[in-house]
Amino acid sequence: QLQLVESGGGLVQPGGSLRLSCAGSGFTLDSYSIGWFRQAPGKEREGVSCIHNSGKTNYADSVKGRFTISRDNAKNTVYLQMNSLKPEDTAIYYCAAVWTLFQSMCSMRRPAYNNWGQGTQVTVSS
Numbered sequence: 001q002l003q004l005v006e007s008g009g010g011l012v013q014p015g016g017s018l019r020l021s022c023a024g025s026g027f028t029l030d031s032y033s034i035g036w037f038r039q040a041p042g043k044e045r046e047g048v049s050c051i052h053n054s055g056k057t058n059y060a061d062s063v064k065g066r067f068t069i070s071r072d073n074a075k076n077t078v079y080l081q082m083n084s085l086k087p088e089d090t091a092i093y094y095c096a097a098v099w100t101l102f103q104s105m106c107s108m109r110r111p112a113y114n115n116w117g118q119g120t121q122v123t124v125s126s
Helices: none
Strands: 003-007 010-012 018-025 032-039 046-051 057-059 067-072 077-082 091-099 120-124
Touching (some): 018 032, 018 091, 018 120, 032 067
Antiparallel strands (some): 003 018, 018 077, 032 091, 091 120
């Protein structure tokens, strides 16, 4: 059974950094894309970044240059390094997985993913 577990969230001051982890089990990253999404109170869940099984990546405009997605295939884990954090980055962050062996790129759209983690809270505040 495919499972995803996020960790690494917390409280950080504006301008600070956090690294989120998404540990997967029941599948391997060489056939799956992983997406990071976030949902702030009263807002819809939005795509933040994704990494294709080939290693190609994509980012939302709001986080380009500040966030970096990466993966460790040996640990079956995907990371989201978040730098220069802003109060508007405050949200619950979720990772999601979808099989994409025959697709050319990962998606930033929520409906594309069928396996989700439970989320981790990120709060950026002074």
